[in-house]
Amino acid sequence: LxxxxxxxxxxxxxxxxxxxxxxxxxxxxDGGLNADVVQNGQFEYSPEDRPGWGPLTAWTAQGSVTVRSADPVDPATATHVRLHGERTAASITNHGYDGMTLGAGPHLLELALRRVDEAAASLTVRLTRGDREIARTSLALDAPAREWTFLQTRLELPADVEDAALALELARGTADLDVVSLRPIDPGTGRPRTxxxxxxxxxxxxxxxxxxxxxxxxxxxxxxxxxxxxxxxxxxxxxxxxxxxxxxxxxxxxxxxxxxxxxxxxxxxxxxxxxxxxxxxxxxxxxxxxxxxxxxxxxxxxxxxxxxxxxxxxxxxxxxxxxxxxxxxxxxxxxxxxxxxxxxxxxxxxxxxxxxxxxxxxxxxxxxxxxxxxxxxxxxxxxxxxxxxxxxxxxxxxxxxxxxxxxxxxxxxxxxxxxxxxxxxxxxxxxxxxxxxxxxxxxxxxxxxxxxxxxxxxxxxxxxxxxxxxxxxxxxxxxxxxxxxxxxxxxxxxxxxxxxxxxxxxxxxxxGAAPRVRGVPDARSVRLRSPGNRVRWSEIAVDGITHPDQVTAADGEEIALPGWGADACEISVQLTRIEGAQGAEIHLGGPAGTTHYTVQLGGWQNRTS
Ligand code: AHR
Incomplete structure (x- = not known):
């Protein structure tokens, strides 16, 4: 050719x-092109997105944590959480999409926070993997109480980490939290990645x-x-x-x-x-x-x-x-x-x-x-x-x-x-x-x-x-x-x-000669043979698409498959072995002749005629 x-x-x-x-x-x-590794950072997931989902999907809460929507940071995304650090600390931990994967180096944590009382003086930020703490920092909370403020802090990671989680913990006082994100800082620009x-x-x-x-x-x-x-x-x-x-x-x-x-x-x-x-x-x-x-x-x-x-x-x-x-x-x-x-x-x-x-x-x-x-x-x-x-x-x-x-x-x-x-x-x-x-x-x-x-x-x-x-x-x-x-x-x-x-x-x-694909006929029909009918045929598919009209064929039955043309195609037939069957035959018929496939248990043997 x-x-x-x-x-x-x-x-x-x-x-x-x-x-x-x-x-x-x-x-x-989200969970892909978006560089933010926090999932559901705005607590807006709901059962309408997916049954079983809600504001705390991808988070775990410890201590006194409540979900609320009154006086939100913005009505467009009203749901947020309240942490009450009373007798014990209150914390929420985000697990990302399949656990967080982060590279070594600086990351920017951003969140919106509202102090409900003056006792809420600091928020501890920890990146953990299982019981191990990988990075820690804290945010001083000194904005006036009852006002939302946007806070940022850097987390420096000593090494790459997989399957990590981000924990935010309030030891004392009460504060509302929303719009949490954690993104790697691009060393080239010094800005968080998008x-x-x-x-x-x-x-x-x-x-x-x-x-x-x-x-x-x-x-x-x-x-x-x-x-x-x-x-x-x-x-x-x-x-x-x-x-x-x-x-x-x-x-x-x-x-x-x-x-x-x-x-x-x-x-x-x-x-x-x-x-x-x-x-x-x-x-x-x-x-x-x-x-x-x-x-x-x-x-x-x-x-x-x-x-x-x-x-x-x-x-x-x-x-x-x-x-x-x-x-x-x-x-x-x-x-x-x-x-x-x-x-x-x-x-x-x-x-x-x-x-x-x-x-x-x-x-x-x-x-x-x-x-x-x-x-x-x-x-x-x-x-x-x-x-x-x-x-x-x-x-x-x-x-x-x-x-x-x-x-x-x-x-x-x-x-x-x-x-x-x-x-x-x-x-x-x-x-x-x-x-x-x-x-x-x-x-x-x-x-x-x-x-x-x-x-x-x-x-x-x-x-x-x-x-x-x-x-x-x-x-x-x-x-x-x-x-x-x-x-x-x-x-x-x-x-x-x-x-x-x-x-x-x-x-x-x-x-030169027109190319032909060896062993594949110009298939127009499939005939199935299993002596003694000890093999059940089902799911005849062409090119991965199940033939819509034919799920089970009787022994020796010929099935016309309309729409096949002269080109190569891939045919698959599901066989179920019934007691004692040793094999079966598939005959593919078309204008160029017939190809017989002998199906042995566990493999194919191709006989072309
Ligand atoms: O690509 C997936 C989907 O296929 C598109 O959303 C839609 O346009 C098409 O039916």
């Missing part, structure tokens, strides 16, 4: 093609052109009260509105919109915020709900203000807010997504239209990205595309989580896309089995995107980050623990494509 580079096709590769998708799923932010550096390094290594944020489903939320509103994520942590996370945990918003823009800047990537299209998640019982009409003007103002916050000069209202938050320079926003996988309902059309029209009128310089709707690749997203054409949306966001087989078979998906209509953003995709095979299939799919990048302008694998032991979605691009970053095989594919970006699309000249 000989492959040679052909003539340029005249198509240029989109310079922004490969980006990343950052959603708070799998503990990606992000975990090893995870940022893994993202930087992907050289992303853009960063999509905050989702995914997190963007439009589980109900109107759960929608992500960018303005409520700015400013001091205790003023930020916390959210029940779509994926079953809690969002402190410590990584809010300012931090997101700063991350983009650090990565050299252009921001791509996704704002709700005025409707919430389509997967709710009763369907999505829409922002009431009389609230739409204010909501649209919020969307327009986001552009001003990112790009406006210091003389503009929101540019001034950005400047006051320490960033006078604009963030160079060029893309703005409106909606995520929304059902193309009348409400959606109406709200999207209003937002889109306002953006066009006030910010024609921004490229608006619409949504193709909730279906994964494999359908034609007809409603979404028809609506996007009517609206003349610049780019449409298509999502697809499919089998590796599907990716191999659809490398030409975009060849026939209309070049005169909206362009495409493949905003979420992954081949679902989380193995090398998926990575190779994604690479094949990405070649199809790159070859068509006159129409596929942007693409981002999803999801991006996953804390091991805390995942809600599989596969993910980068797994991590407190001590390790574990990139998946798919990560290396993303990295390779991003590092070796092309400029022009050239043809390929292929001469």
């Amino acid at each position: 000989h492959i040679a580079l052909g003539e340029p096709t005249g198509r240029r590769a989109s310079p922004d093609l490969w980006g990343i998708f950052l959603e708070d799923i799998n503990d990606a932010l 992000f975990r550096p090893d995870l940022v390094a893994a993202l930087a290594e992907l050289k992303p052109s853009f960063v999509r944020f905050p989702g995914g489903c997190v963007a439009h939320g589980l109900g109107l009260e759960n929608m992500y509103h960018w303005k409520t994520t700015l400013g001091p942590r205790h003023e930020r509105r916390h959210l029940r996370n779509t994926w079953g945990y809690h969002q402190s918003m410590s990584i809010g919109y300012l931090e997101y823009f700063l991350l983009c800047e650090q990565l050299g990537a252009t921001p791509m915020p996704i704002v709700p299209a005025g409707v919430c998640c389509q997967n709710l019982p009763g369907g999505p709900r829409a922002i009431p009409q009389d609230e739409m003007p204010e909501y649209i103002r919020d969307v327009l203000d986001l552009v001003e916050f990112a790009n406006g000069g210091a003389e503009t209202r929101w540019g001034a807010v950005r400047t006051a938050l320490g960033h006078p320079e604009p963030f160079g926003l060029r893309y703005l997504g409106v909606g995520n996988e929304d059902q193309i309902t009348a409400d959606f059309r109406d709200r999207f239209h209003q937002i889109h029209a306002a953006l066009r009128a006030e910010h024609p310089e921004i490229t608006v990205i619409g949504t193709a709707g909730p279906n994964p690749f494999g359908t034609d997203f007809e409603d979404g595309w028809t609506f996007a054409r009517e609206e003349d949306v610049a780019i449409v966001d298509e999502h697809g989580y499919r089998t590796p087989h599907w990716f191999h078979q659809n490398t030409r998906r975009f060849d026939t896309y209309d070049r005169s209509g909206p362009a495409v953003y493949v905003g979420e995709y992954a081949a679902r089995t989380s193995r090398l095979r998926s990575a190779l299939a994604e690479a094949a799919g990405m070649i199809g995107m790159e070859r068509n990048s006159d129409v596929v302008r942007l693409a981002s694998y999803a999801p991006l980050l996953a804390r091991v032991g805390h995942t809600q979605w599989t596969p993910d691009l980068i797994y991590f623990t407190d001590t390790e970053v574990r990139p998946s095989a798919s990560y290396h594919v993303q990295r390779m494509f991003s590092h070796a970006r092309g400029e022009h699309v050239c043809g390929l000249e292929v001469t």
Whole structure:
């Protein structure tokens, strides 16, 4: 087989093609990218986040400790604790996410404290591992009683430590406590870190052109009260509105919109915020709900203000807010997504239209990205595309989580896309089995995107980050623990494509024999044989996806598997041995003949005919 580079096709590769998708799923932010090692530092966890959770989740209390919400440090995050150091000391200890992991060196502890009486004169801060004390300091409490004050102290760690805990102890008097955080101090800047550096390094290594944020489903939320509103994520942590996370945990918003823009800047990537299209998640019982009409003007103002916050000069209202938050320079926003996988309902059309029209009128310089709707690749997203054409949306966001087989078979998906209509953003995709095979299939799919990048302008694998032991979605691009970053095989594919970006699309000249994968037929049917019917067949799966129509097959039964094509695929069949069975046979039939697999107990023997 000989492959040679052909003539340029005249198509240029989109310079922004490969980006990343950052959603708070799998503990990606709190417990992940967020450098703060204290979990539930604002005591805002609740059973609504997850059954069994509450204000003292991740904490243990000793002595007299009560949870209260009267006279809070801020109504947005009202819950706090009161320590009564009466006959014995009162203390609370935070255990982080899976125990705290901290590196040697200085750390900054911050908290809000209110002395209830004058007897509360000092708070002891201890970092411990089991019974061993690793670091200790104390905070003198001398602010007037009955006023919240923000306190800071440094904890110097002599060595790296894992599985540690942070204890705060009041020996005498009564004091209220809230907004606790512990972050490593960056030796370069002398300031506490915002992000975990090893995870940022893994993202930087992907050289992303853009960063999509905050989702995914997190963007439009589980109900109107759960929608992500960018303005409520700015400013001091205790003023930020916390959210029940779509994926079953809690969002402190410590990584809010300012931090997101700063991350983009650090990565050299252009921001791509996704704002709700005025409707919430389509997967709710009763369907999505829409922002009431009389609230739409204010909501649209919020969307327009986001552009001003990112790009406006210091003389503009929101540019001034950005400047006051320490960033006078604009963030160079060029893309703005409106909606995520929304059902193309009348409400959606109406709200999207209003937002889109306002953006066009006030910010024609921004490229608006619409949504193709909730279906994964494999359908034609007809409603979404028809609506996007009517609206003349610049780019449409298509999502697809499919089998590796599907990716191999659809490398030409975009060849026939209309070049005169909206362009495409493949905003979420992954081949679902989380193995090398998926990575190779994604690479094949990405070649199809790159070859068509006159129409596929942007693409981002999803999801991006996953804390091991805390995942809600599989596969993910980068797994991590407190001590390790574990990139998946798919990560290396993303990295390779991003590092070796092309400029022009050239043809390929292929001469010689067409390659064939040995031993795998052009399978169209499976026939199962177990003499004496002593093996039970169940769970026939193709490329990791269980065949929906067939759970148990009778001996000798032939099962047609529609949708298989000519390419290689992976077939798995679950066998249950019934007394005395020595083996069984699987016959895979297709146009190229039949392959017989003899299943011996404990292994496969392949006989091809
Ligand atoms: O990437 C995980 C989820 O998949 C996203 O939140 C959603 O948009 C999609 O269904």
